[in-house]
Amino acid sequence: MGAPRPAVATDGTLPAMESDAELLRRLRAGDERGFVTLVERYNGSMLRLALSFVPSRAIAEEVVQDTWLAVLRGLAAFEGRSSLKTWLFTILVNRARTAGVRESRSFPVADAGPVVDASRFGPGGAWVTPPEHWIEEAESRVDALKLTGLLRGAIEGLPGRQREVVLLRDVEGLTSAEVCSVLSISEANQRVLLHRGRGKLRSVLEAELGGGSR
């Protein structure tokens, strides 16, 4: 069962989603609706990823459009060994890097500092300024939109490579192997970038939602 979604809705509340394979079959057969459905499914994620490589929305949209064309032209080569999403992202990243001004000025290696500021630990390495509580606050937030905006902003604020890894891994839900393949980075590098990225997002959430003293 390689399909990312169940072919049949089990609870009956949602209509069954067509599998990617079925949509690919339809668009190959000349069915425009099949193509548009696929675009609706992935275009937003592709655009979001493209935006992390290039300096403007216009360029990102161009990259996404180029990617779809490349996908159509390369359909014959897609063997379904990776998921369609991973394949789309791989093509997109290659295109975005070619177009990407941001890439050329991004730092090659993750910044080296600790993930939690050293001043928060005593000389023995135990917490002296412990993590402030914020999980309950995040989960009970009436203003979910504000929380979403906060997190989006925090991700946008991450350095290039960290942002790419966090987007693919935590936002899009790819596996670490898929992320390494899409970005052409090593497993170890992926983990360091993910570690720093997640740590920074946590600090932003702590600073915004953390209790009392602020």
Add this chain to the structure above:
Amino acid sequence: MNISLLGVFRRDLVCQQVVEMVTAYLEDGLSRSDRRRLEKHLAGCPLCTEYLAQIRETIRLAGQLTPEDLSPEMRSDLTEVYRRWLADG
């Protein structure tokens, strides 16, 4: 962060080390002995347990961010791309 260096010490882990090992832990990338030491620390340290829970919550929240909907402009541009591709057959 150099996880392999942390393995050199056979002493108990301190909080400052634990926070640097959290991702490797969640990725199942620690050696069995480092994993045991980390879990031992967590069992006795509510602060690091809280930190780990916060990282998990951060991941969960990130996973809920939905992408924007397809704009009518992109829809028509891409439909055009598809039609041209079909025509070039």
